[in-house]
Amino acid sequence: MIAKLNLENILFLDIETVPETEHFSDLDTTKQELWEAKSQYQRKDDFTAEEFYDRAGIWAEFGKIVCISVGYFSNAESDPRQFRVTSFYDDEIKILKDFKNLLISHFSQAKHLLCAHNGKEFDFPYIARRMIIHNIELPYKLNLFGKKPWEVPHLDTLELWKFGDYKHYTSLKLMTNVLGIPSPKDDIDGSQVCEVYYKEKAIDRIITYCEKDTIAVAQILLRLRGDVLLEENEILHV
Template identity: 80%
Template structure:
């Protein structure tokens, strides 16, 4: 049924997250104890301090440093995919992202799309908005919604075809579908280091935008459409 969706009604996105502080020792003692409890079953024999470099994947112990979005525009038979990013201060990132949704993607027909978005991107953004006292936009407020009312698309879910035990990374899926890989520089495990040690936010933005483009490319392939070429991608 995805072939019946209007591409211009979909906002594609990806987020990049890091631990909330550069080091485990920067947390207060209460948060350190809470992290030890939270990570207990994931880290096995690794200490809570060593494992802290992975804290960015939990919204309670991480923060968003970039949200990249992309959307299609058509002029007759000509199409373009426009990509932009919100980065830097998390509170401002969340406010800017919310404003984009409210001003351009707030109608019933509009959908959000990410890879593993239902398990990661969408709930992470919602949780961080609540932590920052930002009222959730309707597209992220799922309280009371029935499954078919949730305005989210997930390329990982689409690729599963009902096989819920299967996980396929964005890098693997782009490879098997013949899409240029977005992972030609850093990967998700290196974002915290690039942010805190190298202070290179622009490098993270570039990486995040490549992932957003990759999500759109996967969606096109799943529809049976031709993928984007470089001339159709516009960074704004």
């Protein structure tokens, strides 16, 4: 089935998130209490709510998006296969609006699909929740209300790799390793994004990391289809 998909109709993406404030103490009292309750199951008695706060970016209610990277295949006459990558970053509202505009202007038709690794569990709902929090109307590709499962325009490379084994989880780093794809985790990984953003203020490193993940998602789909992997000269950063 996936071998029949037109690659030009797929928008590959990845997001990077951080806690909504740098420090737990920056939250108001109510939000601190809500975070303490929300994180209780994960942290148990091993960490205080404040010590666990650097992981708050995982939840859309306590985090924010600092980068969305997207990639798509474009068949130019000079190069039959070119993968274009670009990123939206800085202010979250601007990130979300720019991403929405891209969906509406270039990926809004029925044939278009969104693709991410673990996207159905993380990227897609996270983006949708942050849009609603900022009172941004959901674009059609993210509005799943009333849609039947086969009508949802999302591809998930993790789901494809599960082959029906719903208890199975494989990280992007592990998948790239076993499939012989260059690792996107050669500089930082997800656990370091918060520190790089707030302490180092190195958004460029985060953008590079996010774009590498997006390219890796495309590479995984190519491998699952039995296609040849992208070469460096086929990837264009715009």
